[in-house]
Amino acid sequence: MSDGYVTQRYVHLRRAAFLMCGDWARADDLTRATLARYLNEADAGDPDLWTYADLMAGVKKPRGRRRRVFVAPADGEAGGDAHTVLVLDALHGLTPRCRAVLVLRHFCGLAIDETAAVLDLDDGRVLALEAEGLGAFASLLATAHPAGTR
Amino acid sequence: MSALLTDVLQRACESEPLPGDDVTADIVARADRLHRRSAWVLVLAGVATIVIVVLLGYTATTLLLPGPKLPTTAAVPVPQPRPSGVLDPVLAKLAPPIDAKGYTIVPPEPASGPGWRRYAVHDRSGAPRGMVEVAVFDAEAGLCLPVSADPSACALPDRTAAGVEYARYSTTDDVDWQVNQVIARRPVDGRTVAVMATGERGTGSAAAGEPPLTMAEAEAVATDPHLPDAFGVGERCNRPAPSCPILKFPVRPSD
Numbered sequence: 001m002s003d004g005y006v007t008q009r010y011v012h013l014r015r016a017a018f019l020m021c022g023d024w025a026r027a028d029d030l031t032r033a034t035l036a037r038y039l040n041e042a043d044a045g046d047p048d049l050w051t052y053a054d055l056m057a058g059v060k061k062p063r064g065r066r067r068r069v070f071v072a073p074a075d076g077e078a079g080g081d082a083h084t085v086l087v088l089d090a091l092h093g094l095t096p097r098c099r100a101v102l103v104l105r106h107f108c109g110l111a112i113d114e115t116a117a118v119l120d121l122d123d124g125r126v127l128a129l130e131a132e133g134l135g136a137f138a139s140l141l142a143t144a145h146p147a148g149t150r
Numbered sequence: 151m152s153a154l155l156t157d158v159l160q161r162a163c164e165s166e167p168l169p170g171d172d173v174t175a176d177i178v179a180r181a182d183r184l185h186r187r188s189a190w191v192l193v194l195a196g197v198a199t200i201v202i203v204v205l206l207g208y209t210a211t212t213l214l215l216p217g218p219k220l221p222t223t224a225a226v227p228v229p230q231p232r233p234s235g236v237l238d239p240v241l242a243k244l245a246p247p248i249d250a251k252g253y254t255i256v257p258p259e260p261a262s263g264p265g266w267r268r269y270a271v272h273d274r275s276g277a278p279r280g281m282v283e284v285a286v287f288d289a290e291a292g293l294c295l296p297v298s299a300d301p302s303a304c305a306l307p308d309r310t311a312a313g314v315e316y317a318r319y320s321t322t323d324d325v326d327w328q329v330n331q332v333i334a335r336r337p338v339d340g341r342t343v344a345v346m347a348t349g350e351r352g353t354g355s356a357a358a359g360e361p362p363l364t365m366a367e368a369e370a371v372a373t374d375p376h377l378p379d380a381f382g383v384g385e386r387c388n389r390p391a392p393s394c395p396i397l398k399f400p401v402r403p404s405d
Contacts, residue, residue, distance in 0.1 A: 007174050015163040024167050032173070036180035040188065087162035106152055107159040137155070 005047060006035045012108075013055055019103045020059040022088045030058045052108060053118045056100050090140035097121075098133035105130055239380035240267045240284055244345075247367040253279060265387040266394045271362040279362045280349040283395040284371075285387040286378055289403035290340035295333060296399045304402075313337055314373045319399040320365050325356040329398045330365045332372035341378035344401050345371050 010031060017027035034054045044050040091099050097119065104115045105126075116126045170176070241255065248255060248271060256270045266285040273279050294304035295317040307315035316334035321327070328349040335342040347363035363371070371377065387394035388403060 003174050003178060006177050010169065010173055010177070011166075014169070015166060018163060018166070019159060028169070032177050032180060035177045036184055039178065039181035040184050084162045084165045087158055102155065103159070106155045109156075134155070141158070 006039065009048075009051060010035065013051060016052070016103055016108055017055055017059060019088070019091060019107060020056070020099060022092060030055060034058060049110075049114060049118055052104060052110070053120075056104075056118060059100075060096060086141070090137055093140045094133050094136055098129050098136065101126055101129040102133045102137060238262075238267065240377070241269060243374050243377050243380055244269065244282060244284065244371055247363055247371070248282075251362075253362060263393045265381065265385040265391060268395060278350045280347065280351070280359070282362060283344075283346045283348070283397075284377075285344045285346075285394055285397065285401070286381045286385055287342040287344070287388055287401050287403060288340055288386045289335055289342045289401070292340075292404040293333070293335050293342055294402040294404055296402065298399070307335070310373045312373075312375045314375055316369065316373050318365055318369055321398065322356070325359050326352050326354060328356070328359050328361055330361045330363055330368045331397065331399050332365075332368045333399065333401055334372040334377075336375055336378055339378075340403075342401060342403070343372055343377050344397055344399075346395070346397055346399075348398075 013034065014024075014027050014031040017030045018024055021027055021030070034051055037054055038044060038047065038051050041050065091102070094102070100119055101115060104110045104118060105112075110118065112123050112126050115121075116123045119126070121129075245255070248269075252274045254272045254276075256272055261268055265287075266283065268281060268283045270281045271279045293307075293315070295307055296319075297303040297305045298319070298321075305317050307317050309315055314334050314336055316332055319329070319331040319333075321329050329346060331344065331346040333342065333344045345363070345368050347361035347368050349359040349361040351359065353359040361368075387401075
């Protein structure tokens with residue numbers, strides 16, 4: 001539990017949170033809150049797994065009635081990235097668990113059992129969700145269009 | 151598909167805005183606030199737990215444990231001064247001469263038993279003035295009224311207009327033990343009462359040790375034909391009656 005770990009993990013965790021919620025500001029807030037809780041956690045075990053689990057739990061908490069609203073950053077060039085909007089749109093077409101499995105497995109690089117531990121699922125369920133998510137994601141990517149073009 | 155998906159996800163994050171200044175310091179500050187909040191929550195939870203335990207304990211104690219016993223109206227165990235005339239029927243007969251002197255009846259412990267009553271008397275200043283004891287006997291076959299000079303002899307009784315036979319006894323030789331006693335028998339049924347007024351003992355003074363009832367007052371009380379009725383049916387101090395008061399001049403019903 002050190003400031004060095006916080007500095008080292010902040011960027012990656014913020015990106016994972018962004019893929020989960022689609023809002024950089026919220027992703028930033030969730031990441032800082034998770035790392036602050038991690039600094040107060042006396043018995044975190046594996047720090048990476050603990051922070052992933054806390055982050056995923058934080059993302060799951062409802063925030064009003066807004067759904068699938070992607071907030072582009074203030075930067076005009078980045079905000080106009082159609083690829084980002086397309087991917088987020090496809091991700092949010094999945095169930096939250098499918099989305100979490102895909103992000104943890106394919107963005108964070110966690111193994112099946114680690115993903116299962118983070119999401120409190122068994123390995124078989126993770127495999128099923130991953131297969132389901134990959135299929136749906138591929139289909140969505142193939143058919144989706146960037147927001148504002150449909 | 152896996153590598154392709156990873157690449158797609160990484161590319162989606164390329165539009166990432168720059169993190170704010172001093173991210174680490176902000177996270178550490180958040181951690182400190184969380185820590186303080188947790189400590190406060192812990193303290194408040196402890197206080198709340200203590201309050202709940204105390205309230206539960208108080209409630210359980212109040213509901214489950216018996217409260218103080220209320221005195222029953224049947225018993226008069228408290229030795230408090232009280233007006234003489236509102237007591238039992240025996241005292242109702244005894245009270246007028248006591249009240250007339252401004253004295254007060256204070257029931258001592260034990261104050262009564264089957265066939266007898268005992269009343270302590272205090273004067274206006276609260277000083278003890280001795281006691282009056284009243285006992286009832288059954289003497290259908292007659293009575294041997296004691297003679298001080300001859301324990302084996304029987305005295306002849308006086309007789310009231312109502313037909314009550316009685317004898318009066320007084321001893322004032324010893325200033326520390328002065329007694330006025332009257333034994334009276336109702337011939338119609340043999341019910342006999344003895345009224346013994348004993349002055350406060352050990353005063354060393356004839357005046358201070360004077361009995362609370364004069365001989366005339368004791369005679370008036372004892373010869374009241376209704377005094378035996380103030381006792382309950384079956385109440386009697388005929389021998390053996392270990393709890394009855396020991397009279398200076400004992401009553402001896404004839405066999």
